[in-house]
Amino acid sequence: MNQAEKEQYLREYALLKNEGKPFFPYAVAKDAIMAVIVMAVIMLLSLLFGAELGPAVNPTTTTYVPRPDWYFFFLFELLRVMRNAPKLTDMATIGLPTLMMIGLFLLPLYDRSPERLITRRPVALAAGIATILCMAYLTYTGAEVGSPNQLVLPIPAGLTKAQKATFLAGEIIVGESGCEGCHEIGTYGNNGPGPLLTHIGSILRPGGIASTLKNPTAPMPSFAGLAKSSPKKFEELVQFLSMLHYKSSSWTG
Amino acid sequence: MAIIGSRGRTTAPLPPAQSDELTRPEAAAEAGLTVVNWIDERAQLSQGLRWMMFRKVPKGINWAYTLGSATMFAFLNQAVTGVFLAMYYRPSVTGGAYQSTRNIIDNVFLGQFVLSMHLYGAYLMIVLIFLHMARVFFFGAYKYPRELSWIIGVVLLILTLAMGFTGYLLPFDQRSYWATIVGVNINGTAPFLGPYISDFLRGGPEFGATTLSRFYAIHMMLIPGLMAALIGFHLYLVMKLGISAPPWLKAQEPEVAIEKVEV
Ligand code: HEM
Numbered sequence: 378m379n380q381a382e383k384e385q386y387l388r389e390y391a392l393l394k395n396e397g398k399p400f401f402p403y404a405v406a407k408d409a410i411m412a413v414i415v416m417a418v419i420m421l422l423s424l425l426f427g428a429e430l431g432p433a434v435n436p437t438t439t440t441y442v443p444r445p446d447w448y449f450f451f452l453f454e455l456l457r458v459m460r461n462a463p464k465l466t467d468m469a470t471i472g473l474p475t476l477m478m479i480g481l482f483l484l485p486l487y488d489r490s491p492e493r494l495i496t497r498r499p500v501a502l503a504a505g506i507a508t509i510l511c512m513a514y515l516t517y518t519g520a521e522v523g524s525p526n527q528l529v530l531p532i533p534a535g536l537t538k539a540q541k542a543t544f545l546a547g548e549i550i551v552g553e554s555g556c557e558g559c560h561e562i563g564t565y566g567n568n569g570p571g572p573l574l575t576h577i578g579s580i581l582r583p584g585g586i587a588s589t590l591k592n593p594t595a596p597m598p599s600f601a602g603l604a605k606s607s608p609k610k611f612e613e614l615v616q617f618l619s620m621l622h623y624k625s626s627s628w629t630g
Numbered sequence: 631m632a633i634i635g636s637r638g639r640t641t642a643p644l645p646p647a648q649s650d651e652l653t654r655p656e657a658a659a660e661a662g663l664t665v666v667n668w669i670d671e672r673a674q675l676s677q678g679l680r681w682m683m684f685r686k687v688p689k690g691i692n693w694a695y696t697l698g699s700a701t702m703f704a705f706l707n708q709a710v711t712g713v714f715l716a717m718y719y720r721p722s723v724t725g726g727a728y729q730s731t732r733n734i735i736d737n738v739f740l741g742q743f744v745l746s747m748h749l750y751g752a753y754l755m756i757v758l759i760f761l762h763m764a765r766v767f768f769f770g771a772y773k774y775p776r777e778l779s780w781i782i783g784v785v786l787l788i789l790t791l792a793m794g795f796t797g798y799l800l801p802f803d804q805r806s807y808w809a810t811i812v813g814v815n816i817n818g819t820a821p822f823l824g825p826y827i828s829d830f831l832r833g834g835p836e837f838g839a840t841t842l843s844r845f846y847a848i849h850m851m852l853i854p855g856l857m858a859a860l861i862g863f864h865l866y867l868v869m870k871l872g873i874s875a876p877p878w879l880k881a882q883e884p885e886v887a888i889e890k891v892e893v
Binding site for chain 1: 682683684685686687688689690691693695696697699700703704707723725728731732735742743745746747748749750751753754756758764767768769770771772773774775776777780781784787788791794795798801802803804805806807808809811812813815816818819820821872873874875877878879880881882883
């Protein structure tokens with residue numbers, strides 16, 4: 378807006394304001410009704426659903442569901458979506474959210490046209506609707522995916538009896554540990570933000586797997602606590618993961 | 631003291647109440663007025679308040695314009711319920727946090743209700759703040775001269791989400807603990823400030839005993855204080871600049887010259 382447009386706006390606004398009504402009681406009445414509605418909705422939801430408390434924290438057991446509250450689903454899903462667009466992987470985590478935040482901050486500085494009626498602002502209209510649809514879609518898919526905690530894989534051929542036992546124990550530990558919240562193993566789990574584990578045994582040696590579990594790349598939580606509190610479980614987890622050599626293309630399990 | 635206090639009087643002192651002329655309620659009302667006058671004489675608020683209440687809002691203001699104040703009421707709900715929760719909550723990692731939350735739910739009178747109101751109040755506040763933002767966006771209300779209101783608003787949006795994030799850890803159950811670890815880790819991958827913010831939140835490179843008390847202090851003191859101040863500034867701007875008129879209204883050229891424009 379240039380100086381003339383600014384003055385034109387202020388003039389028009391002064392006229393509209395002069396035709397208006399006093400804040401009290403007209404606007405105050407609406408605000409008060411709205412306040413009553415807000416409080417009524419909060420109380421109703423509290424009575425209907427209430428708040429609940431899960432099991433107490435135990436940093437050494439690994440039965441958890443690492444899920445944010447619903448209003449962060451869109452961010453969490455964004456990570457998943459971004460991971461599947463390989464070219465953009467570097468921007469995957471906060472890159473895009475940071476850019477969106479900066480875009481939001483600076484909106485009044487780059488959108489300087491004097492037009493305010495949304496039907497005459499096609500770019501703003503499209504961007505606004507696209508943002509709403511994306512956020513709604515990501516929140517919806519985020520709510521859908523859940524965090525599976527079951528894992529039943531076909532047992533690889535040629536395992537000794539002891540190895541078989543380790544394999545079965547490993548399945549349970551992986552299920553308990555919420556790995557599938559972020560990793561896909563065969564047809565189980567969610568595709569991202571973590572990488573595919575279907576053939577992780579062909580990619581990393583057991584030593585590599587163990588050190589990754591202890592010092593993972595963000596955002597994965599560390600399993601060093603498990604290694605300390607129950608080394609046997611940790612060892613089984615490592616052994617199990619290094620037995621995963623499934624071919625993702627010919628997966629049938 | 632009394633001499634200094636009485637020096638600036640501008641209104642004549644009220645005639646002494648005579649018990650045979652004033653009924654009790656009248657005397658109480660009289661006394662109330664005296665107190666109000668006494669305060670106003672010193673604070674001189676009434677002029678500003680009168681300006682605030684009776685300033686005009688432009689023609690065509692509709693229900694969509696109540697979303698901002700609805701957000702504010704949700705924030706007030708959070709403040710009040712939060713104070714009551716703080717009376718019982720203990721931010722201790724060795725069981726205190728979880729046990730005190732249990733206690734609030736199971737034993738404290740209306741404890742579960744207040745905790746639930748804090749939870750659903752947070753959900754509603756997040757919904758309302760996004761709706762308010764959408765109203766401002768689609769009405770073009772962020773344009774000149776209200777750019778600063780928008781920028782303050784974005785800060786408020788981020789702080790609101792940060793409140794949700796820090797509050798999620800406090801019940802200290804399995805879900806909140808592990809989700810927060812993942813959340814802080816995600817935050818650490820952000821460019822520039824990310825790693826520093828994560829270290830600040832954790833109170834070090836590891837998620838430890840100080841982390842919970844940090845989250846608690848941030849959740850109940852740092853961010854609410856910032857938000858209260860910023861909401862105050864936001865509302866000051868709204869009053870100073872006036873609420874924008876609906877963009878579909880065109881001002882009619884007045885037939886007679888306007889003598890006095892209220893701004
Ligand atoms: C804690 C959060 C917030 C509170 C309590 C709040 C409160 C208010 C109130 C009471 C108004 C008066 C008009 C109305 O209700 O529509 C207002 C106006 C405004 N708000 Fe907010 N707001 C908040 C967050 C935001 C956010 C997130 C944004 C945008 C990013 C924003 C941008 C604006 C703008 C630009 C105006 C001026 C609109 C006009 O004059 O028509 N606010 N706010």
